[in-house]
Amino acid sequence: MSEHEAAAAIAHRTGVEAHDIAVVLGSGWRPAADVIGECETEIPFAELPGFTTPGAVGHGGTIRSLKVDGKNVLVMLGRTHFYEGKGVDRVVHNVRTAAAAGVRSVLLTNAAGGLREGFHVGQPVLISDHLNLTARSPIVGANFVDLTDLYSPRLRNIAREIDPSLEEGVYAGLVGPHFETPAEIRMLRTLGADLVGMSTVLEAIAARAAGVEVFGLSLVTNLAAGMTGEPLNHEEVLEAGRAAATRMGSLLRELVTRA
Numbered sequence: 001m002s003e004h005e006a007a008a009a010i011a012h013r014t015g016v017e018a019h020d021i022a023v024v025l026g027s028g029w030r031p032a033a034d035v036i037g038e039c040e041t042e043i044p045f046a047e048l049p050g051f052t053t054p055g056a057v058g059h060g061g062t063i064r065s066l067k068v069d070g071k072n073v074l075v076m077l078g079r080t081h082f083y084e085g086k087g088v089d090r091v092v093h094n095v096r097t098a099a100a101a102g103v104r105s106v107l108l109t110n111a112a113g114g115l116r117e118g119f120h121v122g123q124p125v126l127i128s129d130h131l132n133l134t135a136r137s138p139i140v141g142a143n144f145v146d147l148t149d150l151y152s153p154r155l156r157n158i159a160r161e162i163d164p165s166l167e168e169g170v171y172a173g174l175v176g177p178h179f180e181t182p183a184e185i186r187m188l189r190t191l192g193a194d195l196v197g198m199s200t201v202l203e204a205i206a207a208r209a210a211g212v213e214v215f216g217l218s219l220v221t222n223l224a225a226g227m228t229g230e231p232l233n234h235e236e237v238l239e240a241g242r243a244a245a246t247r248m249g250s251l252l253r254e255l256v257t258r259a
C-alpha cells in the first residue's frame with residue numbers, strides 16, 4: 001500500500017506537483033470544505049491507490065485540491081477509522097499520502113464527545129495533547145519517535161490569534177465503534193481526558209513520524225455518556241457538525257492561510 005503511488009496519482013490528476021498543507025475533515029465536517037476554498041479537482045477515494053471508501057454514514061470519501069491564498073491545499077473528506085477493521089496502515093494512509101504529496105502540515109479535525117464540565121455542543125476545541133488508547137502504533141517496526149509537542153504549539157498559537165475564545169483540551173482516542181460507558185467516561189476524566197473520540201491519534205503519530213507538523217481540532221458534538229442522562233447517537237454527532245460547519249470552515253481557511 002504505497003503512499004507514493006497515491007501521491008503520484010494525486011499529482012497527476014490535479015496537475016499540482018507538490019501540495020503545501022492537508023486538511024482531514026471528520027464526521028459531519030463536509031460542509032466546512034466549501035468554506036475553506038473553491039475545489040479545483042475532486043478525486044474519489046476509490047480511484048486512489050490504498051484508499052478505501054469509508055463505511056459509516058456521513059463519512060464522505062473524496063480528496064479535493066484547492067488553492068487558498070497561493071497555497072496548494074489537499075482537503076480529505078472522510079477517513080478510515082480503526083473500528084472498520086481494515087488495520088492501522090489503512091487508517092494512516094491518508095496522512096502518509098499527504099506527506100508523500102509534499103505537505104509540511106496536516107490539520108486533523110474530528111467529532112468528539114466532551115468530558116470537561118463547561119464544554120457545550122457545537123464548541124470547537126484545540127487538541128493540546130492526546131491519550132492513544134487504541135493499544136496500537138502506526139510505526140511498529142520503525143524507530144522511536146518523540147511525541148513531546150505532537151500538536152504544534154506554533155499552529156495552536158495561530159489558531160488562538162484567529163479565535164481567542166478557543167479552548168484547549170486533551171483528546172482520548174479509542175477504538176470504538178461503540179461509545180463509552182459512564183464508568184469509562186469517569187475513568188477517562190480521571191486520566192486527564194477532556195475529549196473522547198475514535199480517530200486522530202494514530203494519524204497524528206504517523207504524521208509526526210513522517211516529519212509533518214500536526215494540528216488537531218475537535219468539534220464537541222455531544223457530551224460524553226452519563227453527563228446528560230440522554231443516550232448517544234451518531235445522527236446527533238453529524239447534526240452538530242453541520243450546524244458548526246461554517247465557523248469551522250472559516251477557522252480552517254484562515255489557519256491554512258497563516259500556517
Ligand code: 6GU
Nearest residue numbers: 111112113196197198224
Ligand atoms: Cl462520546 N465517544 C467516542 N468514542 N467518540 C465520539 C463521541 C463519544 N462523541 C463523538 N464521537
